[in-house]
Amino acid sequence: MATIKDVARHAGVSSATVSRVLMNQGNVSAKTAAAVQKSIAQLGYHPNALARQLRRQHTQTIYVIIPSIDNTFFSEVYRGIESEALVHHYQAFLVNTNNDKNQENLFLSALVQKQTDGIISLSAAAATGVIERQVAGLPMVIACQYLEDGSLPNVAIDNIAAAKEAVTHLLDLGHRNIGCLSGPATNVLYRDRLTGYLRALAEHDIPVNMGYVSYGNSTLQSGYDRGLELLLGHPEITAVFAAGDVMAIGSMKAARRLGRRIPQDYAVVGFDDLDITRFCDPPLTTIHQPMFEIGKYSMQTLLDLIEGKPTQNQRLLEYRLIVRESTVEHA
Amino acid sequence: MATIKDVARHAGVSSATVSRVLMNQGNVSAKTAAAVQKSIAQLGYHPNALARQLRRQHTQTIYVIIPSIDNTFFSEVYRGIESEALVHHYQAFLVNTNNDKNQENLFLSALVQKQTDGIISLSAAAATGVIERQVAGLPMVIACQYLEDGSLPNVAIDNIAAAKEAVTHLLDLGHRNIGCLSGPATNVLYRDRLTGYLRALAEHDIPVNMGYVSYGNSTLQSGYDRGLELLLGHPEITAVFAAGDVMAIGSMKAARRLGRRIPQDYAVVGFDDLDITRFCDPPLTTIHQPMFEIGKYSMQTLLDLIEGKPTQNQRLLEYRLIVRESTVEHA
DNA sequence: TTGTAGGCGTTATCAC
DNA sequence: GTGATAACGCCTACAA
Numbered sequence: 001m002a003t004i005k006d007v008a009r010h011a012g013v014s015s016a017t018v019s020r021v022l023m024n025q026g027n028v029s030a031k032t033a034a035a036v037q038k039s040i041a042q043l044g045y046h047p048n049a050l051a052r053q054l055r056r057q058h059t060q061t062i063y064v065i066i067p068s069i070d071n072t073f074f075s076e077v078y079r080g081i082e083s084e085a086l087v088h089h090y091q092a093f094l095v096n097t098n099n100d101k102n103q104e105n106l107f108l109s110a111l112v113q114k115q116t117d118g119i120i121s122l123s124a125a126a127a128t129g130v131i132e133r134q135v136a137g138l139p140m141v142i143a144c145q146y147l148e149d150g151s152l153p154n155v156a157i158d159n160i161a162a163a164k165e166a167v168t169h170l171l172d173l174g175h176r177n178i179g180c181l182s183g184p185a186t187n188v189l190y191r192d193r194l195t196g197y198l199r200a201l202a203e204h205d206i207p208v209n210m211g212y213v214s215y216g217n218s219t220l221q222s223g224y225d226r227g228l229e230l231l232l233g234h235p236e237i238t239a240v241f242a243a244g245d246v247m248a249i250g251s252m253k254a255a256r257r258l259g260r261r262i263p264q265d266y267a268v269v270g271f272d273d274l275d276i277t278r279f280c281d282p283p284l285t286t287i288h289q290p291m292f293e294i295g296k297y298s299m300q301t302l303l304d305l306i307e308g309k310p311t312q313n314q315r316l317l318e319y320r321l322i323v324r325e326s327t328v329e330h331a
Numbered sequence: 332m333a334t335i336k337d338v339a340r341h342a343g344v345s346s347a348t349v350s351r352v353l354m355n356q357g358n359v360s361a362k363t364a365a366a367v368q369k370s371i372a373q374l375g376y377h378p379n380a381l382a383r384q385l386r387r388q389h390t391q392t393i394y395v396i397i398p399s400i401d402n403t404f405f406s407e408v409y410r411g412i413e414s415e416a417l418v419h420h421y422q423a424f425l426v427n428t429n430n431d432k433n434q435e436n437l438f439l440s441a442l443v444q445k446q447t448d449g450i451i452s453l454s455a456a457a458a459t460g461v462i463e464r465q466v467a468g469l470p471m472v473i474a475c476q477y478l479e480d481g482s483l484p485n486v487a488i489d490n491i492a493a494a495k496e497a498v499t500h501l502l503d504l505g506h507r508n509i510g511c512l513s514g515p516a517t518n519v520l521y522r523d524r525l526t527g528y529l530r531a532l533a534e535h536d537i538p539v540n541m542g543y544v545s546y547g548n549s550t551l552q553s554g555y556d557r558g559l560e561l562l563l564g565h566p567e568i569t570a571v572f573a574a575g576d577v578m579a580i581g582s583m584k585a586a587r588r589l590g591r592r593i594p595q596d597y598a599v600v601g602f603d604d605l606d607i608t609r610f611c612d613p614p615l616t617t618i619h620q621p622m623f624e625i626g627k628y629s630m631q632t633l634l635d636l637i638e639g640k641p642t643q644n645q646r647l648l649e650y651r652l653i654v655r656e657s658t659v660e661h662a
Numbered sequence: 663t664t665g666t667a668g669g670c671g672t673t674a675t676c677a678c
Numbered sequence: 679g680t681g682a683t684a685a686c687g688c689c690t691a692c693a694a
Contacts (some may be wrong), residue, residue, distance in 0.1 A: 044446045048444065048446060049446065050381050050385040050446050052444075061365055069400070069409060070403045072403070075400040079429075092426075093425065093426055094424065095422050095424055095425065096413065096425065109377065113380040114381070115379055115380060137332070153352055194390055220607065220610045249565075249607075251524050252612075258611060275550075276580075278551070279551045279581055280612075281611075283582070292658055302524070311563070
């Protein structure tokens with residue numbers, strides 16, 4: 001690989017001059033500039049980002065930590081991040097943790113070493129405390145999730161309220177035996193949504209049957225498995241609140257398999273409003289999360305952090321219930 | 332951020348010694364090693380990867396270029412790459428081009444500058460020639476796609492043969508008016524699948540009606556839109572071959588909207604075998620691609636390239652037709 | 663307008 | 679076993 005010195009030699013100037021034309025920071029005669037450009041082209045020279053960043057002490061780079069790359073929810077959030085990053089001339093890269101706490105830790109530590117300018121994490125699996133110690137001083141924001149001690153800025157929606165609204169919708173339709181397909185209890189997000197579910201029931205004086213709540217892992221298969229169990233174990237259930245669209249869709253297949261018609265025999269409401277919810281049969285009633293905006297605001301917050309500006313520690317965006325055809329009045 | 336010098340000073344040794352314990356490369360007395368470790372912990376020192384990589388001239392890092400992060404097909408391929416990378420102590424990062432040729436070019440050049448050890452691209456949108464010139468010498472392999480001049484190693488399946496098999500399945504069921512939902516004609520992949528479609532028809536002496544083929548962009552919405560058009564413009568069509576599951580699923584909604592029953596009135600076959608195909612209604616007949624293996628072999632090929640070993644220039648993996656309930660004998 | 667030189671944080675090669 | 683020291687490729691005072 002050609003270095004700046006090679007270019008300098010080739011153009012018969014000093015490396016300082018080459019550097020100047022590289023950052024086209026005036027102070028170079030048009031003539032030398034042209035010569036240098038020519039040499040650059042001829043040698044196929046690319047500046048070495050490692051050296052440059054080492055020297056400049058910043059990278060114009062941020063990394064996004066994603067818990068599971070195969071959930072389109074995260075893709076959409078990421079698109080928001082990316083678009084905002086682009087505007088500010090930052091390059092966004094991605095890492096995938098596969099929902100693995102160790103992976104997350106590993107990446108966190110790798111990223112500090114990589115001297116990136118900042119991190120946005122869509123995961124908060126690693127223990128609180130560990131995270132902050134890892135990144136010690138490196139700008140970082142959490143999106144969609146949050147740390148329970150509130151130590152890192154985060155942007156998300158109010159998951160408790162949203163879940164409560166979803167379940168209330170079911171209650172308003174007359175359902176009384178409502179199942180809950182939750183995610184791993186280790187995840188604040190799912191704990192919050194479960195809380196919302198419980199609160200909605202409480203407000204309607206419906207006694208809680210913990211046998212009605214099942215913990216999956218937000219895959220289609222687990223939505224199917226847990227959904228099947230739920231229906232088999234508690235056939236009196238007429239509606240289900242799934243704490244994620246992916247599980248909701250999995251559970252719809254389980255219901256079909258048992259001969260339940262959706263929504264007449266079994267109403268289902270999801271969470272997230274993934275694209276696919278408009279295309280499944282029937283289209284899914286769900287909570288819409290402003291994924292793109294979450295991404296965008298996370299990036300803005302991160303930029304503020306990077307630039308040392310004061311930042312809001314928590315930003316809650318608007319969600320809304322989208323009623324489609326998977327829910328209907330209880331017969 | 333503490334540097335190696337800070338640690339050295341704190342432990343009362345030279346930075347060379349600290350470096351030695353960092354790479355625990357013997358030649359350090361147990362006692363000093365312990366002292367150094369202690370200082371490292373106390374100062375919360377993390378080696379600066381930039382400096383290290385600059386010095387070492389390699390990064391133990393590879394980047395994967397993904398055309399659209401929201402297609403779970405790529406996620407699965409990526410998982411294969413990642414798992415293989417892990418084994419060989421490489422860190423895999425991701426970049427997303429949003430199917431944008433300029434983005435792809437931009438990233439290519441950014442990655443060269445980043446001095447990454449290698450690139451796996453699941454996209455080949457940038458013009459042939461441009462790509463090679465960009466990466467000039469940097470190990471790179473293409474997965475799922477390929478360059479038409481064969482200049483970069485690639486691993487994929489035989490898309491022509493696979494598409495032909497899918498369409499032949501439809502023909503064998505007695506369908507004669509078969510639509511084709513293709514992707515952008517600028518993409519070799521979709522051109523290949525279209526070729527497969529045409530060959531199957533030719534082999535059965537079915538005259539081709541180019542009005543039966545429609546070009547979408549592999550989103551659900553576009554599957555729906557193009558599917559609707561197709562059915563509206565050519566109601567005699569009884570089956571469709573979609574060159575991707577995502578479009579297939581979109582088109583199923585279009586068919587339902589027009590009152591067509593799947594598969595009785597409208598048979599549909601997809602391509603890829605995404606997870607979701609097992610969970611939609613009816614489950615989708617499709618071509619299974621060994622996504623994880625594609626990823627794994629790409630990474631292996633890349634490693635060979637990095638280590639200067641000889642590599643196969645093209646590796647074609649096994650696909651297979653999975654018949655589910657979205658296709659049935661033509662009435 | 664241009665060149666010289668020092669340093670970013672490491673590691674590797676020498677000596678001792 | 680340990681410590682100077684040079685170098686990786688670049689940028690930026692400072693001089694000229």
